[in-house]
Amino acid sequence: MVIKIEHKWGMVVDLDKCTGCNGCVVACQAENNLPINTKDLFMQKRAFEWIRIERYWEGEFPNVKARYLPVMCQHCGNAPCEPVCPVYATYHNDQGLNVQVYNRCVGTRYCINNCTYQVRFFNFWEPTWPERLQNQLNPDVTVRTRGITEKCTFCVQRIRRAEITVERRERTKLNDKTMAARNFMPACVQACPTNALMFGDQNNQEDKIHGYFEELHNHEGHSDSRGYRILEEIGTDPSVIYLKKVDQFKMEHSESHG
Amino acid sequence: MAELKTLNHHYKDMWVFPDADDLAGLPAKATSIGINKLLLWLTLILTAIGVVGFVMRASADGLNDYEPWGYYMAAFSFVFMVTAPAPLVSVAFRLIRSHWRRPLTRIAEIFALVGIVNFVLYIPLMLMIPEIANPNGAGHHSLDIRRTLWIQVPWGAPHFWETMAMLSLPVMSCLILLLSATPDMSASIQFVSGIKKKFYMLVAGYWKGSKRQWLVMQAAIGALGGLYFLTLPFVQFLISTDFGMSLIAGWKDSIFPAIYTLMGFQTSLAAILIVLYIFRRWGGFENFIGASQFWSASKILLGLSLLWIYHMFAFFITFWYGRMEVEQNILNYLYVDSWFWIFIINALGSWLIPFLILVWNPVRRADWGAPLAAVFVLIGALMFNIRIFVGAFNAGREQIYDISITFVPDAVGPDIWDLCMVIGIIGLACLVYLIGLRIFPVMNIWEIKEGAMYQKMGRLFRGNYLVLAKPE
Amino acid sequence: MQEGRVLPPEQINKDLLNSIMSTPKWYWPAVGICSLIVLIAATIVGYMINKGLGITGLNRPVMWGFFITNFVFWIGISHAGVMLSAILRLAKAEWRRPASRAAEVLTIFSLMTAMTMPIIHTGRPWRSLYWFFPYDFARGIFPNIRSPLVWDPSAILTYLTSSVLFVFIALIPDFAILRDNTTGLRKKIYTALSMGWQGNARQWKLQIVAGILLSALILPVFVSVHSIVSWDFGMAVSVKAWHSTVFAPYFVVGAVHSGVSAVIFVLILLRQAYGWQDYIRREHVEALCRLLIVVSTGWFYYFCMEIIFGIYGREADEVAIRTLQFTLYPWNWIMIIFIVTTYFLPILLWSRKVWRRNLLIVSIACISVNIGMWLERYILFVPGQINKQLFTFTWANYTPTIFEGIIVLGTFALVTLLLLLFSKVMPLIPLYDIKEGDILKTEVQIGRRTVPATFRED
Numbered sequence A: 001m002v003i004k005i006e007h008k009w010g011m012v013v014d015l016d017k018c019t020g021c022n023g024c025v026v027a028c029q030a031e032n033n034l035p036i037n038t039k040d041l042f043m044q045k046r047a048f049e050w051i052r053i054e055r056y057w058e059g060e061f062p063n064v065k066a067r068y069l070p071v072m073c074q075h076c077g078n079a080p081c082e083p084v085c086p087v088y089a090t091y092h093n094d095q096g097l098n099v100q101v102y103n104r105c106v107g108t109r110y111c112i113n114n115c116t117y118q119v120r121f122f123n124f125w126e127p128t129w130p131e132r133l134q135n136q137l138n139p140d141v142t143v144r145t146r147g148i149t150e151k152c153t154f155c156v157q158r159i160r161r162a163e164i165t166v167e168r169r170e171r172t173k174l175n176d177k178t179m180a181a182r183n184f185m186p187a188c189v190q191a192c193p194t195n196a197l198m199f200g201d202q203n204n205q206e207d208k209i210h211g212y213f214e215e216l217h218n219h220e221g222h223s224d225s226r227g228y229r230i231l232e233e234i235g236t237d238p239s240v241i242y243l244k245k246v247d248q249f250k251m252e253h254s255e256s257h258g
Numbered sequence B: 001m002a003e004l005k006t007l008n009h010h011y012k013d014m015w016v017f018p019d020a021d022d023l024a025g026l027p028a029k030a031t032s033i034g035i036n037k038l039l040l041w042l043t044l045i046l047t048a049i050g051v052v053g054f055v056m057r058a059s060a061d062g063l064n065d066y067e068p069w070g071y072y073m074a075a076f077s078f079v080f081m082v083t084a085p086a087p088l089v090s091v092a093f094r095l096i097r098s099h100w101r102r103p104l105t106r107i108a109e110i111f112a113l114v115g116i117v118n119f120v121l122y123i124p125l126m127l128m129i130p131e132i133a134n135p136n137g138a139g140h141h142s143l144d145i146r147r148t149l150w151i152q153v154p155w156g157a158p159h160f161w162e163t164m165a166m167l168s169l170p171v172m173s174c175l176i177l178l179l180s181a182t183p184d185m186s187a188s189i190q191f192v193s194g195i196k197k198k199f200y201m202l203v204a205g206y207w208k209g210s211k212r213q214w215l216v217m218q219a220a221i222g223a224l225g226g227l228y229f230l231t232l233p234f235v236q237f238l239i240s241t242d243f244g245m246s247l248i249a250g251w252k253d254s255i256f257p258a259i260y261t262l263m264g265f266q267t268s269l270a271a272i273l274i275v276l277y278i279f280r281r282w283g284g285f286e287n288f289i290g291a292s293q294f295w296s297a298s299k300i301l302l303g304l305s306l307l308w309i310y311h312m313f314a315f316f317i318t319f320w321y322g323r324m325e326v327e328q329n330i331l332n333y334l335y336v337d338s339w340f341w342i343f344i345i346n347a348l349g350s351w352l353i354p355f356l357i358l359v360w361n362p363v364r365r366a367d368w369g370a371p372l373a374a375v376f377v378l379i380g381a382l383m384f385n386i387r388i389f390v391g392a393f394n395a396g397r398e399q400i401y402d403i404s405i406t407f408v409p410d411a412v413g414p415d416i417w418d419l420c421m422v423i424g425i426i427g428l429a430c431l432v433y434l435i436g437l438r439i440f441p442v443m444n445i446w447e448i449k450e451g452a453m454y455q456k457m458g459r460l461f462r463g464n465y466l467v468l469a470k471p472e
Numbered sequence C: 001m002q003e004g005r006v007l008p009p010e011q012i013n014k015d016l017l018n019s020i021m022s023t024p025k026w027y028w029p030a031v032g033i034c035s036l037i038v039l040i041a042a043t044i045v046g047y048m049i050n051k052g053l054g055i056t057g058l059n060r061p062v063m064w065g066f067f068i069t070n071f072v073f074w075i076g077i078s079h080a081g082v083m084l085s086a087i088l089r090l091a092k093a094e095w096r097r098p099a100s101r102a103a104e105v106l107t108i109f110s111l112m113t114a115m116t117m118p119i120i121h122t123g124r125p126w127r128s129l130y131w132f133f134p135y136d137f138a139r140g141i142f143p144n145i146r147s148p149l150v151w152d153p154s155a156i157l158t159y160l161t162s163s164v165l166f167v168f169i170a171l172i173p174d175f176a177i178l179r180d181n182t183t184g185l186r187k188k189i190y191t192a193l194s195m196g197w198q199g200n201a202r203q204w205k206l207q208i209v210a211g212i213l214l215s216a217l218i219l220p221v222f223v224s225v226h227s228i229v230s231w232d233f234g235m236a237v238s239v240k241a242w243h244s245t246v247f248a249p250y251f252v253v254g255a256v257h258s259g260v261s262a263v264i265f266v267l268i269l270l271r272q273a274y275g276w277q278d279y280i281r282r283e284h285v286e287a288l289c290r291l292l293i294v295v296s297t298g299w300f301y302y303f304c305m306e307i308i309f310g311i312y313g314r315e316a317d318e319v320a321i322r323t324l325q326f327t328l329y330p331w332n333w334i335m336i337i338f339i340v341t342t343y344f345l346p347i348l349l350w351s352r353k354v355w356r357r358n359l360l361i362v363s364i365a366c367i368s369v370n371i372g373m374w375l376e377r378y379i380l381f382v383p384g385q386i387n388k389q390l391f392t393f394t395w396a397n398y399t400p401t402i403f404e405g406i407i408v409l410g411t412f413a414l415v416t417l418l419l420l421l422f423s424k425v426m427p428l429i430p431l432y433d434i435k436e437g438d439i440l441k442t443e444v445q446i447g448r449r450t451v452p453a454t455f456r457e458d
Ligand code: SF4
Pocket: A072, A073, A074, A075, A076, A079, A080, A081, A082, A098, A114, A115, A116, A117, A118, A119, A120, A151, A236
């Protein structure tokens, strides 16, 4: 079998546009059948947020600013979570995605420990939904059981649907245009009111995110662009690029966290 | 009784106490070994070559910049690695009361004199070590304080403290040597003459051999040995980090000092075994040095060689499995790319060849097995020091204040003056050791006598057997 | 003077088999209590499997807690066996003799107990099948050999197999004695187990050769087991405190430290319980303590390396972890207790010969070491996860629940129970080894003193 890498999915997060509204979090919750995050779950520190908005405060009151950092699985090109799984429950597929096979997962939680970005979640309890939400569950996404690790999939079910629809039915290539035209994009991207999230194909020359990756790979560390990847020095080669926030009002002693 | 019979076939390999005639002659014999004048001259010439090399290098490059001095550092570290733990080897075996140690303790202790050489050689290095604080301050990719074991820059760091630590070693080890040689010197005063006699009188004149003196002497050696035991790993740690690890930005490797310490013991034992073999073979000490010494020491040498590869592997797999760029760079630089062949020789010498030689029981039982392996151990250790220290000194001056090294530097070969210095430093160490052999009794007479008391031969059925007393 | 009498073989048989031939009063109550605790723990495990791991204190950053700590602790204890019987056997240390069997048996039981921990820890134990066995179970996919978690079961199962073999080979001559001293069904069983042992020269030779061969072969396994367990942590690049090159030797030495302490404690208990004063003598305890001084100092060296290189790089995330470990409640207390109990207190208690020969003091030191070593693993594993990377947003503390505590307690009860049951059917001190030691023992007259001596057997 010849593996032809046609797509290598990636995302660009423009921190300048992010308002911290948490819309993506809710969208992901609905799309991917995440259990309801009750107060208990939050207090136990076991809430599920495949994408989370990290909020950091900068400066001293009253001269204070909130910084937002949406973090989802970075679909690392060189993912530390992959080799440590004893049963190949997490592996890299030929589209640059780090996929999690729920059926294989035995629950060692090593991948969670070894994920640099803390974006993996474990089902400590059997996930439950209130009666009235039962019909809301997305039929394209597996409902997980207890003892299983899960994480952001770049909404792989949507990508598959897009592939099937576009390539088989419309007989065109799946690319930026066709995707945008039929609204095939991850739930979080779709839901973002300020378009802070961009999703696309790193390998596709015409894709809007292609340029950012090109830029990053060509001028490593020295580019003028705002693009950077978080915790890059670990060597994980993430597929998510963050665009630095542009500050209109420079703060004194600005010190960045995170 | 059935078991006893099975012991018989080992008898001929055992080190049996020398008989009374031999023992009586030991003091005279131990103080008057004829060291070939030629050997002395040879080492002297080598030393002279080294001095020339040093002068040329210093006049060409000066002492301010450390980069051209990689081979000097490697040779220094090699000599330090081999000689500094040697006194400890003797103290340690004395502490665990191994019976076979008796003929080799003095040979080990005389290495203490080379400690003085180590200190002298260390002085220029102290001048070269770059500042810990970054003169340019922190930058985008650089730190304001270099990554060293000095977290802040305390007063006198690193120069003063390191010098103190380096100085403490020869002081302590020479004291150990003098103390343990005192009874022997007093026993052999009558066999020496001239200036040597004066020296013996000075050191051992007070010795009467009263019970109290013995107890004090042994307690003092124990205390000094303990102190030395605490100091030595610390100094090895200083040398391996300040002159090695911290010069490659971002090299953070907690097992490296342990490897250095381990190799210290391995090479010291190797050097001692070689000297021991020479004494047995050509020095006329066959009656005092038995095959059993080599048999026992070879097991330890084998164990140390295996420990070496174990530690190395622990290092390797951790760096290899991680995916940080800096780890990959360091692995490429020191192991699989730039210094690859040196690493291979290092691994062969420190582990594979000694292992292959020493796994065979007959080889270990023979007196030549362990010394043969020891030669390879020393070669491997030399390569290790070249790889690490020349590597560290030549990783680029400009990157030492960086957060991590972002490129894989090239290996650097020696030029003629480097070679001269390497030869000269090793020659100097040999010279001092040879002089030490001429000054001190080369056998530990009181320990051998003590050992002879602890053994008893018996005859059972068709064979002899040996009984060993275990006081306490 | 020779310490301990040289007893006739019949007496040795009688004394050392008394744990099998007679039942002391405390025996069944002790078994009962242990079984009760094990039962309670097992019930909780069942409850946990039913409910999910939610009943533990684990949470998002801290995915490995008490169970893994306990796993590593028991793996550590299991290193005593080979240390005492294989290494000291190769090193010809006379004082190993009474300790060897107890150490090996402790090895086996603690390994078995340790193995249960990761299985419990996954929450759905039946699925461990896919992980432990190199077989694809019709799924078309074999375990991932790149994962340290696959190295683990292979190393541990190998170690378990070879330890069982080792113990069995050492037991054969003793089984033969039991066969000769029992009747009825027991005799039949022991007859089968003793495999036709007659005690002739050839059989002895084979048994000795097998023992020495196994000692040598088991050594690499011994080293690899704990190294691999340490690489479970060392391979994790993302948890800063774990990614340290020194872990393998550090863990192995620590394991020997705690394991040998545990063996000493078990020996002292046996001595008191079965009246084996003539076999487990103060000189043995003393020699073992002397060994431990060396081991613990080596351990301390590696410990310092680990700590020093934690702050060596001065990376913010690593510094945060060390700050947590050293300065913040409750970790600072755990840290202090751990360092004191693992190293300083025992070293102090072992520092004088009189104290080394005082069984009470030695027991205290040995228990203290094991408390410390348990805490060591805890403080090594958990803070690294609490402050994982610089995502301060997700940092969270870990508080174990009572259920985890009881399960951990249950493992201690389980090992005790297994040891108790074992002592009822097999001798915990190798009879033949003791007899051999007695034969080799003699005395030498030096001046006016009589000094104990042994026949040289190298
Ligand atoms: S972000 Fe975490 S879960 Fe996603 S690929 Fe990287 S290591 Fe794996």
